[in-house]
Amino acid sequence: MQLVRxxxxxCKxxxxxxxxxxxxxxxDVDVDSLMHRMKCEGGAGHGxxxxxxxxxxxxxxxxLRIRRLAAIKFQRxxxxxxx
Ligand SMILES: [Zn+2]
Structure with missing residues (x-):
């Protein structure tokens, strides 16, 4: 099983x-494009x-602690x- 770190x-x-x-x-995107799409939860300015x-x-x-998706919230x- 492959995982993504x-x-x-x-903020390390x-x-x-x-x-x-x-x-x-x-x-279904590749890992490289996730780099641009994911944002740090600590702040948007973390680059x-x-x-x-x-x-x-x-x-x-x-x-190993794996972060699982608990819910997807949709904004109204x-x-x-x-x-
Ligand atoms: Zn951060």
Whole structure:
């Protein structure tokens, strides 16, 4: 199983995601384009994230915390028109 590690160089935060979760949000895109599309949760000004796909070994998987998609929230945006 391949995983994706996303690291913010600014706040040194690193999270591991499952590709199938990321596909739900970003579509079936390659890792390089995720770098431009993902934003650090710590702040929008943290710049480009470091995104790397990796294949964890058995020992690496032990204790590895994987960030799972809990929910996708959709924002309700009102659109007005004059009658
Ligand atoms: Zn950050």
């Amino acid at each position: 996303v690291t913010c160089r600014y 935060r690193s999270h591991v995601y499952r590709p199938d979760d990321l596909i739900q949000i970003f579509g 480009q994230l470091d995104v790397k796909g990796f294949l964890p070994s058995g020992s690496e998987l032990v204790g 945006v009102p659109v007005w028109k004059d009658d």
